[in-house]
Amino acid sequence: MKKFVNDPDHFVAEMLEGLVLANADTLKYVPEYNLVYRADMPSDEKVSIVQGSGSGHEPAHVMAVGRGMLDAAAPGGVFSAPPVEYCLECLKRMNSAKGVLYLVNNYQGDRMNWDMAREIAEAEGIKVGVVVIDDDVAVQDSTHTVGRRGVAGNFFVIKAVGAAAERGASLEELVALGDRVNKAVRSMGVALSSCTPPAKGTPIFDIGGDEIEMGVGIHGEPGRSREKIAAADAIVETLFQAVHTDLPFNGGDRVALMINGLGGTPVSELYLLYRKAAQLCKDNGLEVVKNYVGEYCTSLEMAGASLTLLKLDSELETLLDAPAQVPIRVF
Amino acid sequence: MKKFVNDPDHFVAEMLEGLVLANADTLKYVPEYNLVYRADMPSDEKVSIVQGSGSGHEPAHVMAVGRGMLDAAAPGGVFSAPPVEYCLECLKRMNSAKGVLYLVNNYQGDRMNWDMAREIAEAEGIKVGVVVIDDDVAVQDSTHTVGRRGVAGNFFVIKAVGAAAERGASLEELVALGDRVNKAVRSMGVALSSCTPPAKGTPIFDIGGDEIEMGVGIHGEPGRSREKIAAADAIVETLFQAVHTDLPFNGGDRVALMINGLGGTPVSELYLLYRKAAQLCKDNGLEVVKNYVGEYCTSLEMAGASLTLLKLDSELETLLDAPAQVPIRVF
Numbered sequence: 012m013k014k015f016v017n018d019p020d021h022f023v024a025e026m027l028e029g030l031v032l033a034n035a036d037t038l039k040y041v042p043e044y045n046l047v048y049r050a051d052m053p054s055d056e057k058v059s060i061v062q063g064s065g066s067g068h069e070p071a072h073v074m075a076v077g078r079g080m081l082d083a084a085a086p087g088g089v090f091s092a093p094p095v096e097y098c099l100e101c102l103k104r105m106n107s108a109k110g111v112l113y114l115v116n117n118y119q120g121d122r123m124n125w126d127m128a129r130e131i132a133e134a135e136g137i138k139v140g141v142v143v144i145d146d147d148v149a150v151q152d153s154t155h156t157v158g159r160r161g162v163a164g165n166f167f168v169i170k171a172v173g174a175a176a177e178r179g180a181s182l183e184e185l186v187a188l189g190d191r192v193n194k195a196v197r198s199m200g201v202a203l204s205s206c207t208p209p210a211k212g213t214p215i216f217d218i219g220g221d222e223i224e225m226g227v228g229i230h231g232e233p234g235r236s237r238e239k240i241a242a243a244d245a246i247v248e249t250l251f252q253a254v255h256t257d258l259p260f261n262g263g264d265r266v267a268l269m270i271n272g273l274g275g276t277p278v279s280e281l282y283l284l285y286r287k288a289a290q291l292c293k294d295n296g297l298e299v300v301k302n303y304v305g306e307y308c309t310s311l312e313m314a315g316a317s318l319t320l321l322k323l324d325s326e327l328e329t330l331l332d333a334p335a336q337v338p339i340r341v342f
Numbered sequence: 343m344k345k346f347v348n349d350p351d352h353f354v355a356e357m358l359e360g361l362v363l364a365n366a367d368t369l370k371y372v373p374e375y376n377l378v379y380r381a382d383m384p385s386d387e388k389v390s391i392v393q394g395s396g397s398g399h400e401p402a403h404v405m406a407v408g409r410g411m412l413d414a415a416a417p418g419g420v421f422s423a424p425p426v427e428y429c430l431e432c433l434k435r436m437n438s439a440k441g442v443l444y445l446v447n448n449y450q451g452d453r454m455n456w457d458m459a460r461e462i463a464e465a466e467g468i469k470v471g472v473v474v475i476d477d478d479v480a481v482q483d484s485t486h487t488v489g490r491r492g493v494a495g496n497f498f499v500i501k502a503v504g505a506a507a508e509r510g511a512s513l514e515e516l517v518a519l520g521d522r523v524n525k526a527v528r529s530m531g532v533a534l535s536s537c538t539p540p541a542k543g544t545p546i547f548d549i550g551g552d553e554i555e556m557g558v559g560i561h562g563e564p565g566r567s568r569e570k571i572a573a574a575d576a577i578v579e580t581l582f583q584a585v586h587t588d589l590p591f592n593g594g595d596r597v598a599l600m601i602n603g604l605g606g607t608p609v610s611e612l613y614l615l616y617r618k619a620a621q622l623c624k625d626n627g628l629e630v631v632k633n634y635v636g637e638y639c640t641s642l643e644m645a646g647a648s649l650t651l652l653k654l655d656s657e658l659e660t661l662l663d664a665p666a667q668v669p670i671r672v673f
Contacts (some may be wrong), residue, residue, distance in 0.1 A: 015574040029617030241344040286360030
């Protein structure tokens with residue numbers, strides 16, 4: 012295993028310590044629960060927005076904690092759901108008179124643990140709402156899911172409900188908004204390589220030197236097909252076709268287009284992919300109003316990328332344009 | 343070779359097309375010269391700030407073109423200097439009554455081509471200044487350099503002179519400022535893996551499964567030593583020690599601390615490295631006033647990272663805090 016790590020069992024804790032050291036003025040940290048939260052939250056003036064899933068997908072979700080995005084994140088270990096007590100502590104600490112909304116990507120472990128935490132929290136008088144994200148069109152059921160997986164489209168749910176929460180939206184309004192975003196967003200990914208969880212020490216799947224996994228999951232779950240590597244444009248066509256026909260998107264739609272890196276692919280290649288994706292949008296009459304090229308939801312150091320399309324409306328465009336302040340800043 | 347690419351000879355052009363498609367409102371593009379520039383520049387009210395080096399280091403430098411940063415970039419092919427005519431076209435297009443400042447990392451090819459372009463431009467009446475960046479403490483001379491290499495510290499020069507240029511500084515003031523930043527910044531990197539230029543198709547160097555290259559250059563140039571991989575904290579100590587003793591930095595100094603990913607290392611690992619680097623700063627009495635964790639100057643998909651320290655003063659702190667707007671945006 013070749014990565015920057017000390018004791019593999021401390022990988023997540025040491026990453027979180029680094030994150031909080033780098034943002035000491037805005038973030039607080041409760042090590043016992045892997046809990047990272049906004050130093051100025053909770054507030055009874057605002058619904059708290061929280062999320063927690065397996066680690067290894069950074070910047071999702073701990074690096075999305077900040078004004079206009081998440082109020083807290085409570086990640087589990089690498090590729091493993093946060094325990095119930097992490098979820099519960101997160102709900103309790105972020106308790107607000109307006110309620111707490113948790114966002115959960117559709118994986119059985121995450122959903123089960125958050126559901127149990129929700130039951131306990133509600134019994135203690137906390138008002139809790141949930142939005143489930145399942146934007147990955149690759150396969151219907153998967154290794155860890157009944158139904159579709161949640162992947163990079165999750166970003167758009169965070170951004171929309173995060174912005175609306177800052178404007179004072181109610182819990183019920185935010186649940187409806189989050190569900191609406193989830194229904195309007197579709198993604199699919201492709202892997203050029205596997206990745207190695209620190210505590211496992213070996214790759215999560217084998218893949219040949221000339222192969223790609225089309226429709227891969229962010230935990231290395233099988234996709235639609237194992238294929239020989241093709242030209243970048245052909246790969247983008249396959250991703251675009253799968254996403255475009257699924258909603259379906261129609262000529263005249265205004266969309267947000269995201270090319271998300273899976274962790275080991277440099278941004279130069281992501282822009283090369285964006286070029287073809289933008290051309291395909293144009294060819295199909297889609298107007299790309301907003302674009303996102305970079306890493307949003309990764310799979311450790313996996314080489315690969317995903318393509319996400321979100322169908323916009325005027326409210327969503329306004330929410331995506333709203334200010335946000337998160338730990339990840341580039342310039 | 344396993345990467346997202348069509349024709350390797352079109353790799354840079356297709357990346358630039360993607361970048362410009364994604365920023366059609368703010369960037370202009372002259373394909374014949376790989377020239378990307380701000381749509382609202384040049385202006386006789388402001389010195390133009392430009393840079394061009396080999397591609398493969400993105401976001402440096404084409405993705406640093408924007409308000410408060412670079413006005414234009416004219417990259418060459420992957421790991422090869424921009425031809426003289428690219429540099430010259432860049433200087434001509436960005437000609438301003440206040441002058442044009444080019445920033446050049448200390449590599450022989452880059453410096454020679456920019457110098458020749460400068461001579462021609464000056465003969466045509468263009469006022470040109472230059473700042474050379476050589477922040478890499480790893481080795482004194484290197485494969486492509488007489489003297490030290492320029493690496494991620496370059497970002498701080500861009501940010502400082504970019505901000506000062508927006509405030510109306512003269513060419514002479516900007517040259518002095520750029521030189522001052524370069525004298526105050528030190529970096530060193532480490533590679534866990536090699537990388538593969540698209541047109542070459544094979545890795546630029548061989549490295550064993552349990553080896554690291556300490557002090558690596560961003561084109562895979564040899565560093566100080568080939569070592570067995572160690573714990574992340576021990577690697578950070580080596581990087582920090584090399585950088586810290588070189589300036590030297592002293593207790594009480596206010597500093598900016600950057601952990602820069604080399605392209606294939608996920609941000610989770612970068613924050614794990616940041617944790618130790620921040621601790622070492624504290625142990626040595628350095629106050630980390632600003633921090634940067636992410637990718638600033640990469641080497642294609644190389645797994646690895648570099649550590650940069652900049653000694654601050656009140657003027658530099660103000661300039662680093664100035665607004666900037668570049669194509670790379672995360673949230």
